[in-house]
Amino acid sequence: MSATMAEKKHAAYICSGCELGARLDVATLVKTATKEGKMQLVREHAFLCSAEGVAMIQNDIDNEGVTHAAICACSRRAKTEAFNFSTTAISRGNLREGVIWVRPDTEEARETTQEMAEDYVRMACAEVKAMTVPSGNPNVGGSKTLLVVGGGVSGMTSALEAAKAGYKVVLVEKTGALGGWAAQNYKRVPTREPFKDPEDTGVADMVSRIAADANITVYLNATVTKTAGAPGRFKADITVESGSTVTEDVGAIIQASGFTLYDANKLPHLGYGASPDVVDQAGLEALAKAANGGAIKRPSDGKEVKSVVFVQCAGQRDASGEHLEYCSGYCCNVSVKQAMYFKDANPDVDTVVLYTDLRLPGNGEDFYRSAQNKGVIFSKGVVSTVAASGNGLTVNFKDLILNEDTQAQADLVVLATGSVPTSGPDLDALNAAVVASESKDADIKAEADLQVEKLRAKSVLNLSYRQGPDIPHFKHGFNDSHFICFPYETRRTAIYAAGPVRRPMDMVQAREDATGAAMKAIQAVENAGLGKAAHPRAGDLSFPTARLEGCTQCKRCTVECPFGAIDEDEKRFPLFNESRCRRCGTCMGACPVRVISFENYSVNTVGAQVKAINVPDEFENKPRILILACENDAYPALDMAGMNRHDYSAFVRVIPVRCLGSVNTIWITDALNSGFDGIMLMGCKHGEQYQCHFVKGSELGRYRLSKVGDTLKGMGLEPERVFDTEVAITDIVTLPQRINDYAAQLEAMGPSPMKGF
Amino acid sequence: MSVNNTEMAVRYKNNFLKELEDQAEMGEWIKMCMQCGVCAGSCPTNFHPGWDHPPQEIFMMVRAGRREEVLTSNSMWMCTSCYNCYVRCPRKLPITHIMHGIANYAHRLGVAPKLQPTRNFGKIFWNNAAKTGRVNEVMLTVDLYFRNAEGKFDLMGGIKKALEMQSVAIGLVKAGRLNPLELFGGHKCKDQKGLQSMLKKARELEETRKALKAA
Amino acid sequence: MTSIVATNQTILVVGGGIAGMTAALEAAETGKQVVLVEKNPWLGGRTAQLYRYFPKMCHPTCGLEINLRRLKANPRIQVLTMAEVTGISGEAGNYSVNVTLSPRYVNNKCTACGECSKAVNSEIADAFNYNLGKVKAAYLPHDMAYPQRYVLDPSIIGTADAEAAKAACKVGAIDLDQQTETVSLNAGAIVWATGFQPYAAEKITPYRYGEFKNVITNVEFERLADPHGPTKGKILRPSDGKEAKNVAFIQCAGSRDENHLRHCSRFCCMASLKQTHYVQEAFGDEGKSTIYYIDIRAIDRFEDFYQKVKANPNVAFVKSKVARISEDKNGDPRLWGVNTEGYKRYSEPHDLVVLAVGMEPAVKGMAIPAALSEGIVADSSGFLAMNGNTGVFGAGCATNALDVNRAVQSATAAALRAIQVVNQVARAEN
Structure with a gap:
């Protein structure tokens, strides 16, 4: 026994309030905690969450030396603030929502309800004994400087807003000037009342504010050629045109690498390439800039444009898959603005916008009205072709209102082609190419090497992460978060996408988005400096540690980590970058030799609970079902089932897990070996529309656990004994039903043959 | 008073929208339509089979330059001035007035559908009422019923129509709304001379306004 | 009397919907002190009343659970429910704010056991369900209501029902003598996230x-x-x-x-x-x-x-x-x-x-305190826009017609704007 072990003092607190005392034999629970839970101190209280109850616990901590407390009362989701003792390891035995509220108050149910409660007391005691109060990740970095990659409106906004909050910023722009696409524009869509006329782009003002800001260092003609490290201690190599490289210490990164226009050359049927008088929106901005408020002249012969047709959704919203499937969102507003360039210079210019759905949300409606008022004509029509005819162009389209095929003549045609994100290579494609490049076939290898080189050249961040050089893509190549409630969550901690790289957006949105990204980056450096986790376990001080002497270098942890937190060291052992870690425990679940653990969540904290559950023998006719429930959705659903008094089987024992991805198969085999009749795995939806807060956690967990079939076979057990069920937080009514159905199924199957071994 | 149709078409180089903005009352509102169709649906004559184009479609045809089709359409003449479309329009277009404006312009160009019932009635009513300042119901009926499709006097047709409407006529007589003696000259308002000069002045003002707008 | 700890480095967030909660959490998780004021008895706002989100068809309560967990774990946020801001004076970095709290008639001893609800007979329209159903006049507004405490509808105060509720509560959580009270607090910056109404x-x-x-x-x-x-x-x-x-x-x-x-x-x-x-x-x-x-x-x-x-x-x-x-x-x-x-x-x-x-922005028709209206202007639709250099910032659907994702982005941005002000205060005070 080490000295530290001796200093531990375990206590259990059993509440008899909220009818617990009336429904349960609390004296027996006290005995269970003392004898079986081996708690050194056990107290019963009639109202544990009251000020007096809490003071009692605090007193034990302060004066009795209690270091570990099992609180057996209500759910961990209730009275959370009351039972928050930051220096003490706390487990919660859920006797209220998990026991008496899901059981009928009848004489015949009393025995099994009591057994349920006793097990939860045993589990709470076992869990807390296996826990340590987390002390925080010691491998913190001190840099609070932000790296912003991209000097367009998004990047400049992030830089200015972060600097205003007092943070230093390194701003890297690959071209020779700040401003990005916005600087190419003549004017921008109005951003404020009365939303009637195009306004100054504001770029010059931003550029001069950046120049004057001592907190911002700008690198022009520069790219990020290597990014190593972790939140709070990134090292970014910035290479400038001359080839020289500077290494900057930064704490967090904002990727504002912007977009390119969809290549109009892919739209020959719309006349692009065939006639110089067919331009894209950037082409029109250039013409408008050249005209500078005067008459806009067409490229072919410099003639003043007297008629112009705007073709919306050119190469966009294309269900065929040939062009962009998405809508770029901003182009309707831009065409309205550009039509105004013509009308404001000369009201007699014919300006027609051909659209299928005009998309001008919010105050865009005012801008639309203003354009109509200036005489811009809007026609709902689908353009089929644009062709040269005589001294101009013919736009052939179907007028959907007048229901006829018709045409319009124009001096100039503008194609609203939309945006493509500059989001770096698709990591899946890159990884596949890397694998192929290890081929022994020289031809395959040569081709793969070329592909690797090509994809690597697209990298924006050049992260030296094992998992690839950039943030993974979501749909259509955007780096957007998939979460509705948490738009900033990328899969690389402290690296935030901002602006049109995350989804198509206009300048107003880009500025808002970039300010939000700066907020998240600042938050990331502050928390990384304190050794705390980032969202969704913000503030969590636990972190994964590995007993490397037991590691077999199987690489499961490095491969599966959804956040790219784990690299490999020179000896090919996993190298944890704690501040990149989001504390989901997927690595722990993945590890076949169980060497990875958190101080307060480990193979042991859950395993000890499984072992603590009393499994009656086969003759008692009391099956046991283990439920491993995701704490984010399934566990709250079970809780709320309790709040609504929806009964479920008394034979289940629920253990919350951080994520299905953290479930180690040892828990399953241990449970089956000790005679459990069935195991329910409750995790979030996975796949394209995943709802897992750790992105890939539930998917990885499911895949891993789908392999337990062999184990079951080896033990001579039916495959149905492990049941994976997808649970949403709203399944409050259906979940108890599912549990009961499963219990009935197991009953029909008969007891597990493993009982009594 | 009337305007030369061909002359106007040439003058506006087929920019029909511009033409109506200049020439038709409230025509400058046409461009503000966003094709929601609530006017069409709100119109009480919506389900009348003889109605070619609802307002929003007329506006789209105007923008598409379908000049002859619009001007010769019966649609504007179908308006009953209930103002439903006007109050419902999300863009606050004075649709009732626009329809009347286009109708009036078509009339001035002389391309409005001949003997379109609403238009025909409107003309007869105006000519009748403007004469004395009071409507002569008997003469109104005669003018309305005793003319054939070509506008020629038609005794037999008139008698047939009059017999059909017999019960209505008797009701009007009983209510004192129709005096058969008005066949020989009816009642009039007091200041006949004043009335005529007032109408003349109104016409002049209208012409000046239109000329100003077109300039 | 409700006591609130707040200084000129505190950020006041008005509105506890998803925008207000986000602004509060982002600021607090960056180490700032926050007071979050919500007029309903519960947090979550209109997103909590949605069944699913587009386009993922996932459930808003899933995100609410995470946000509530963040909130419960963060001692830097003080939450005031059934509370409305009734006065603001001062300037950026130094606001004085009055908050009026309506009585809940249930104190923080409440364990949400539900005994009071069983004891009460009267029913009221179920506001959480847009009045499509009825609830008991002693009610938990919804399953994920935070604070997890019952509410007594004012209509039963002074009736036998209220006494029955009080008698049924074994932990002494029902306080029928609660009165409307107004508290004053300081704030350096204000995030106005009062959302929208259908x-x-x-x-x-x-x-x-x-x-x-x-x-x-x-x-x-x-x-x-x-x-x-x-x-x-x-x-x-x-x-x-x-x-x-x-x-x-x-x-x-x-x-x-x-x-x-x-x-x-x-x-x-x-x-x-x-x-x-x-x-x-x-x-x-x-x-x-x-x-x-x-x-x-x-x-x-x-x-x-x-x-x-x-x-x-x-x-x-x-x-x-x-x-x-x-x-x-x-x-x-x-x-x-x-x-x-x-x-x-x-x-x-x-x-x-x-x-x-x-x-429709909820600020429309709301008596916006004078100090606020100087810093923030409403456009022709009633949405808030910033006007100049003040310490008041709009967030979420108070500023524009936004979907949830954009409202959260807006709130995250507003949190930074508020932090810029309080950081300036901190630098000046150090």
């Missing part, structure tokens, strides 16, 4: 909302589809409880209309597209939806979602602003109008009509 559908007279029972709004339809709603998730029409298998959605109910809301409310097209899924989910191929629209605004990546719905043979699209609704003898609402694509007149009966009502 446009009052009865103002759109031709749609006869409030008169025809089977004409409801999109926010009400969310409650019908929710398993925890008044119909337990069954899509039953209000007049006769018949399954509503043929549902019409009327877009721009109030929005893009100068007689009602000038602006486009942005979210309603996607909301209706999403709600066609509810019909499909409930009735399979027997469930038919028709969307009457002007323009389908499935902006940017939402286009995928629109294309999928469009490909569903059980969903029809009619380009038309519906002119009026009448009611057939069997209670079917009948829609009248013209499909403007080729001028096709229609007169279609449906089982149920859902009005896709737009967003």
Whole structure:
């Protein structure tokens, strides 16, 4: 026994309030905690969450030396603030929502309800004994400087807003000037009342504010050629045109690498390439800039444009898959603005916008009205072709209102082609190419090497992460978060996408988005400096540690980590970058030799609970079902089932897990070996529309656990004994039903043959 | 008073929208339509089979330059001035007035559908009422019923129509709304001379306004 | 007396919907002190009243659970519910704020055991379910209500019901003597995140909302589809409880209309597209939806979602602003109008009509304290915009018609703007 072990003092607190005392034999629970839970101190209280109850616990901590407390009362989701003792390891035995509220108050149910409660007391005691109060990740970095990659409106906004909050910023722009696409524009869509006329782009003002800001260092003609490290201690190599490289210490990164226009050359049927008088929106901005408020002249012969047709959704919203499937969102507003360039210079210019759905949300409606008022004509029509005819162009389209095929003549045609994100290579494609490049076939290898080189050249961040050089893509190549409630969550901690790289957006949105990204980056450096986790376990001080002497270098942890937190060291052992870690425990679940653990969540904290559950023998006719429930959705659903008094089987024992991805198969085999009749795995939806807060956690967990079939076979057990069920937080009514159905199924199957071994 | 149709078409180089903005009352509102169709649906004559184009479609045809089709359409003449479309329009277009404006312009160009019932009635009513300042119901009926499709006097047709409407006529007589003696000259308002000069002045003002707008 | 610890480095967040919660959490997780003020007895706002989100079809309560967990774990946020800001004075870095707290009649001893509710007989309209059902006058507003404490409706105070509730509470959590109180606190910066209200559908007279029972709004339809709603998730029409298998959605109910809301409310097209899924989910191929629209605004990546719905043979699209609704003898609402694509007149009966009502900023008509109105101006639709260098910042749907994702972005940005001010205060004080 080490000295530290001796200093531990375990206590259990059993509440008899909220009818617990009336429904349960609390004296027996006290005995269970003392004898079986081996708690050194056990107290019963009639109202544990009251000020007096809490003071009692605090007193034990302060004066009795209690270091570990099992609180057996209500759910961990209730009275959370009351039972928050930051220096003490706390487990919660859920006797209220998990026991008496899901059981009928009848004489015949009393025995099994009591057994349920006793097990939860045993589990709470076992869990807390296996826990340590987390002390925080010691491998913190001190840099609070932000790296912003991209000097367009998004990047400049992030830089200015972060600097205003007092943070230093390194701003890297690959071209020779700040401003990005916005600087190419003549004017921008109005951003404020009365939303009637195009306004100054504001770029010059931003550029001069950046120049004057001592907190911002700008690198022009520069790219990020290597990014190593972790939140709070990134090292970014910035290479400038001359080839020289500077290494900057930064704490967090904002990727504002912007977009390119969809290549109009892919739209020959719309006349692009065939006639110089067919331009894209950037082409029109250039013409408008050249005209500078005067008459806009067409490229072919410099003639003043007297008629112009705007073709919306050119190469966009294309269900065929040939062009962009998405809508770029901003182009309707831009065409309205550009039509105004013509009308404001000369009201007699014919300006027609051909659209299928005009998309001008919010105050865009005012801008639309203003354009109509200036005489811009809007026609709902689908353009089929644009062709040269005589001294101009013919736009052939179907007028959907007048229901006829018709045409319009124009001096100039503008194609609203939309945006493509500059989001770096698709990591899946890159990884596949890397694998192929290890081929022994020289031809395959040569081709793969070329592909690797090509994809690597697209990298924006050049992260030296094992998992690839950039943030993974979501749909259509955007780096957007998939979460509705948490738009900033990328899969690389402290690296935030901002602006049109995350989804198509206009300048107003880009500025808002970039300010939000700066907020998240600042938050990331502050928390990384304190050794705390980032969202969704913000503030969590636990972190994964590995007993490397037991590691077999199987690489499961490095491969599966959804956040790219784990690299490999020179000896090919996993190298944890704690501040990149989001504390989901997927690595722990993945590890076949169980060497990875958190101080307060480990193979042991859950395993000890499984072992603590009393499994009656086969003759008692009391099956046991283990439920491993995701704490984010399934566990709250079970809780709320309790709040609504929806009964479920008394034979289940629920253990919350951080994520299905953290479930180690040892828990399953241990449970089956000790005679459990069935195991329910409750995790979030996975796949394209995943709802897992750790992105890939539930998917990885499911895949891993789908392999337990062999184990079951080896033990001579039916495959149905492990049941994976997808649970949403709203399944409050259906979940108890599912549990009961499963219990009935197991009953029909008969007891597990493993009982009594 | 009337305007030369061909002359106007040439003058506006087929920019029909511009033409109506200049020439038709409230025509400058046409461009503000966003094709929601609530006017069409709100119109009480919506389900009348003889109605070619609802307002929003007329506006789209105007923008598409379908000049002859619009001007010769019966649609504007179908308006009953209930103002439903006007109050419902999300863009606050004075649709009732626009329809009347286009109708009036078509009339001035002389391309409005001949003997379109609403238009025909409107003309007869105006000519009748403007004469004395009071409507002569008997003469109104005669003018309305005793003319054939070509506008020629038609005794037999008139008698047939009059017999059909017999019960209505008797009701009007009983209510004192129709005096058969008005066949020989009816009642009039007091200041006949004043009335005529007032109408003349109104016409002049209208012409000046239109000329100003077109300039 | 409620006590609040606040200084000139504290950020006050007004409104506890998803925008306000986000602003509060982002600031607090960056180490700032926050006071969060919410007028309802619970946090979460209108997103908590949604069944699913577009385009993922996931559940808003899933994110709410995470946000509540963040909140419970963060001692830097002080939450005041049933509270409204009634006065602000001062300037950036030095505001003095009055907050008026309405009595809940339940103190923080409450364990949410529900005994008081059992003891009470009176029922009140269920505000959480947009008054589509009733709840006991001692109630927990919804399953995820935070603070997890019951509320006594003021209507029973002074009655035997209130005494019965008090008697039933074993932990002494019911305090019938609670009074309205006003507390003062300091703040360096203020985030104004008061959200929106659904446009009052009865103002759109031709749609006869409030008169025809089977004409409801999109926010009400969310409650019908929710398993925890008044119909337990069954899509039953209000007049006769018949399954509503043929549902019409009327877009721009109030929005893009100068007689009602000038602006486009942005979210309603996607909301209706999403709600066609509810019909499909409930009735399979027997469930038919028709969307009457002007323009389908499935902006940017939402286009995928629109294309999928469009490909569903059980969903029809009619380009038309519906002119009026009448009611057939069997209670079917009948829609009248013209499909403007080729001028096709229609007169279609449906089982149920859902009005896709737009967003009206909740600040509209609200008495904005003077110090606030100097720093923040409302546009012609009543949304807030910043005007100059002050310490008050709009967030979420108080600033624009936004979907949830954009509202959260806006709130995250607002948190930084507030931090810029309090950091300046901190630098000055150090």
